[in-house]
Amino acid sequence: MSVAHTFLGLLESQPRHGYDLKRTYDEAFSPERPLAYGQVYATLARLLKNGLVVVDGVEPGGGPERKRYAITEAGIADVQAWLAQPERPEPYLQSVLYTKVVLALLTGRSAAEILDVQRTEHLRLMRELTRRKTSGDLTDQLICDHALFHLEADLRWLELTADRLDDLRARLATRTDLRPASPHSATRDDPAARAPRRANS
Amino acid sequence: MSTALLVATDLRKSYGPTAALAGASVTVRAGEILAVMGPSGSGKSTLLHCLAGIVPPDSGTITYAGRELTAMSDVDRSALRRSDFGFIFQFGQLIPELTCLENVALPLRLAGVRRREAERRARAWLAQLEVEDVANKLPGTVSGGQGQRVAVARSLVTGPRVVFADEPTGALDSLNGEKVMVLLTQAARDTGAAVVLVTHEPRVAAYADREVVVRDGVVHDRLAQSLERAA
Numbered sequence: 001m002s003v004a005h006t007f008l009g010l011l012e013s014q015p016r017h018g019y020d021l022k023r024t025y026d027e028a029f030s031p032e033r034p035l036a037y038g039q040v041y042a043t044l045a046r047l048l049k050n051g052l053v054v055v056d057g058v059e060p061g062g063g064p065e066r067k068r069y070a071i072t073e074a075g076i077a078d079v080q081a082w083l084a085q086p087e088r089p090e091p092y093l094q095s096v097l098y099t100k101v102v103l104a105l106l107t108g109r110s111a112a113e114i115l116d117v118q119r120t121e122h123l124r125l126m127r128e129l130t131r132r133k134t135s136g137d138l139t140d141q142l143i144c145d146h147a148l149f150h151l152e153a154d155l156r157w158l159e160l161t162a163d164r165l166d167d168l169r170a171r172l173a174t175r176t177d178l179r180p181a182s183p184h185s186a187t188r189d190d191p192a193a194r195a196p197r198r199a200n201s
Numbered sequence: 202m203s204t205a206l207l208v209a210t211d212l213r214k215s216y217g218p219t220a221a222l223a224g225a226s227v228t229v230r231a232g233e234i235l236a237v238m239g240p241s242g243s244g245k246s247t248l249l250h251c252l253a254g255i256v257p258p259d260s261g262t263i264t265y266a267g268r269e270l271t272a273m274s275d276v277d278r279s280a281l282r283r284s285d286f287g288f289i290f291q292f293g294q295l296i297p298e299l300t301c302l303e304n305v306a307l308p309l310r311l312a313g314v315r316r317r318e319a320e321r322r323a324r325a326w327l328a329q330l331e332v333e334d335v336a337n338k339l340p341g342t343v344s345g346g347q348g349q350r351v352a353v354a355r356s357l358v359t360g361p362r363v364v365f366a367d368e369p370t371g372a373l374d375s376l377n378g379e380k381v382m383v384l385l386t387q388a389a390r391d392t393g394a395a396v397v398l399v400t401h402e403p404r405v406a407a408y409a410d411r412e413v414v415v416r417d418g419v420v421h422d423r424l425a426q427s428l429e430r431a432a
């Protein structure tokens with residue numbers, strides 16, 4: 001899972017302090033394995049150095065957790081590229097896909113599009129495995145079938161998630177730390193939702 | 202990339218208040234195996250029936266090999282269906298009073314082929330699908346997997362250019378479903394027939410060359426979309 005991209009997505013939905021970023025990340029995406037503070041600040045330092053975020057305010061008291069970070073245009077482009085790129089189909093993909101879907105809803109992008117791109121990628125690999133299977137021996141068949149059943153399970157999850165996007169958006173709207181960019185954005189087939197949009201604008 | 206064989210543009214079809222198709226467009230190319238996926242009730246079967254000329258759409262056009270299906274007379278359309286199309290459905294498609302061999306020979310008989318010749322060709326197809334041994338049995342006395350292979354044989358016996366298959370493995374277990382798919386796709390590739398394969402099972406769709414997804418009566422075709430964007 002890319003912590004840096006997830007931070008950027010959260011910052012695109014609204015500027016946040018270091019401590020707020022960590023807390024929201026842990027609660028939303030990693031309740032069982034909270035981030036270490038060292039990783040939070042190392043990640044933010046790297047994002048700053050690469051010009052993907054800027055510090056747009058400092059609370060009294062000092063320390064990185066008191067700084068307020070905001071995303072830059074380069075940062076938004078980075079989030080966009082990451083969300084648009086399908087993941088390599090492999091087991092336990094759902095945590096990164098779940099993160100992408102939530103961030104898409106938060107930033108007014110099309111979550112359905114992310115799931116569609118991923119489905120295409122999964123089926124592409126499934127076709128490749130099926131070709132290998134039909135031209136191979138029994139060992140090939142058994143190995144490919146194992147992978148195919150797992151990919152199929154992922155696809156079923158993708159389908160179910162696609163059918164639940166409205167519910168997920170409604171649930172996010174009840175959370176103050178994770179509020180979707182606009183109640184009307186990112187509905188399926190809404191072409192306007194495909195374009196990235198600044199939150200709080 | 203091979204040529205477009207069957208092109209549907211902006212199909213609409215309603216049953217009372219239900220819009221089964223709401224502007225569906227899709228292209229099937231010669232010899233390709235196209236999987237049509239999508240949730241239950243999204244309009245897959247309706248689309249298949251429209252493409253095959255079984256159900257007329259309320260509006261929109263379907264062109265097959267340059268001829269407009271939607272503008273043909275019923276007689277011409279039935280003739281075209283018999284000569285150029287083959288069909289496989291989920292179940293209940295074999296005529297129970299006829300033996301499996303007679304079932305497979307039937308499309309040829311309807312096309313005017315003599316009985317002996319029709320049965321000779323039907324037997325060859327049963328052999329190709331590895332169910333020669335059920336030739337003289339009635340459909341009610343064979344297994345689901347065997348029955349589906351007989352249905353595949355029947356769909357291919359006339360040498361169609363398009364086979365329409367609606368959940369052809371839906372009633373089978375994994376292993377039998379796989380066998381039917383292997384045999385169907387091999388036979389289609391050998392004869393150059395295109396296959397429109399409706400399925401909600403990803404593992405079945407993976408036998409196709411590409412997939413489209415039907416949602417709420419609209420076809421989502423990522424390949425066509427990306428070509429449009431590139432154009």
Ligand SMILES: Nc1ncnc2c1ncn2[C@@H]1O[C@H](COP(=O)(O)OP(=O)(O)OP(=O)(O)O)[C@@H](O)[C@H]1O
Pocket residue numbers: 216219220221239240241242243244245246247248401
């Ligand atoms: N003959 C009919 N009369 C009335 N309504 C129909 C008829 N055929 C289909 N429908 C309706 O049209 C819609 C699309 O049905 P269709 O059978 O095409 O869906 P499907 O995608 O094939 O679903 P499934 O995966 O369950 O087979 C559904 O709402 C269905 O109830």
Ligand SMILES: [Mg+2]
Pocket residue numbers: 245246247367
């Ligand atoms: Mg159906």
